[in-house]
Amino acid sequence: MNRQPLPTARLLEKLEFPKGKIRMVLDTDAYNEVDDQFAIAYALKSPERLQVEAIYAAPFLNKRSTGAGDGMEKSYEEILRVLEQMGIASEGFVYRGSTDFIVDADGPVRSEAVDDLIRRAMSSPEGDPLYVVAIGAITNIASAIMLEPAIIEHIVVVWLGGHALHWEDTKEFNLKQDVPAARTVLDSGVPLVLIPCMGVTSHLLTTLVEIKANMGDAGGIGAFLTERLEAYADDHFGYSKVIWDIAAIAYLLDEGFYKSSLIHSPIVTDQMTWSFDSSRHFIRCFSFVYRDRIFRDLFTKLNQG
Template sequence: MTKSTWPKLDDSTMLQRLTFPEGRVRMVLDTDTFNEVDDQFALAYALLSPEKIDLLAVTAAPFFNWNSVSPADGMEKSYKEILNIMQLMDVKNAPPVYKGSSQYMTSHTEPVPSEAADKIIDLALSSSEPLYVVAIGAITNVASAIAKCPEIIHNMVVVWLGPNAYWWPTQKIFNVSQDYQASSLIFDSGVPLVVLPCHGVASHLLTTPYEIDACLRGQNKLGTYFSDMFHGRFTRFGQNKMGWSKVLWDVAAIAWVLNEQWVPSMVRRAPVLNPGFTYSFDDSRHFYKESIDIDRSLVYMDLFAKLRELPS
């Protein structure tokens, strides 16, 4: 689908959709959960925040790095890890989990078929209340849903932990660079979009094995699992030592949904994502929203308190 044929929201409608939502939101979490350790925290945070989040589904996103042998393998491992986290939490009435794309998009007009894309479409069309799709991995599932059924743009908001800050010199970062076609579609399609930048915002969410141990280890099964991940997954990189810290990037996206005062944002005109993973700017394009800061203390105080409330 070309730029000129996407469904178009007028500026007033777009600005209304980009306003922080009052009350509880209908939400899908799209996550590459086995990629590293931050998705697990974000998934648990969403599940432990029913006062704001009505989590209707969780979808497994593809990824390809040292923890997978292909995008399909990454998606399958993520699917299993989603179920594992829910089991460790002993979630009652857990939301359904759907498998996502087995490969990346090759063009804006070729969606990758998956249960995840179909479910996003179904949920977007099933209510007059907008669907918030919080994406914390490669955005293939979400972009494929839009490419397959463009009219869902009228009834959804995408919240994406993907690019860096708009002023950062490059957007060549994992969640963006895995699937250029899907990433550029999200900016070009005109879907209401909230970006949680990695470098510049989420990068403030540093924590350490010592903090995780002090706050979570021994409190319950999930807390100890998180501690074990910190001590286990990074030892081969020589990073599990004094002075080392880890960013829990994906937590930022959940924090924005819970309280925009913790993650203040500004409205801008959507950039063009170039094939070389740089931005071009055009003031005639539609609006989007981008977070500009995050209160690391308030976010972690809320997250750790909720994780400690799980039964031991």
């Protein structure tokens, strides 16, 4: 993938907090656990700020799937269920993503989601970037960049992936599933907001008691999210669940929801740790989230009609 990097001034401009209404797409492994469903609802319940143009199903592999393609298909179906609870039509809005992970740096995985992202990005008006919010393995976005590197001029990627820069490793689920994809995005020069998990968004804990107390009037989607959270654990006594993915939505909503700074894009080593090189391009990276502010906003919006 050969192309000139964005000029530094232009890159830094795109890494500033966005003003006005934001065009975005959401890339999600929605059936992987239970936090993606909260993030989907949070985005769709923020129309004053977010214009969600499409949702892409991302691949995943864990005990909830038999393979990357099966994970993607289950995520696609889960997205449809969330939209049904919210009374939102899915036709022309939800797209199937990659059925496999990237094998090497020259191996994009084409899908309808990848094709839609390329088309949508390349048709973006000048000065109105498309925000690509990714809360799973970043296969779809990396594949799109490989197939059409020019999209980096038209998008800003917001990715929940890896662990905090000070963490002992970065063996985080979204990153470790597709290391070539992560390296592609981190190396590409695309404007990137990196939102680490352990040590940063791991503060976004909630409990079944809190969910029931604060989403009791949230209608169909509230009951759906509560059921998903309750079914996720057999024993909720002294148990809390981190809802990491809502941090990626929170980034676009309010600067007061987090702390971040500009850093040189880190390198993923073969030992699955972060390495640093001050000659690399800049990205923005989260260092802290204000847990209570984000959950207050989430609960408020979910309880609105």
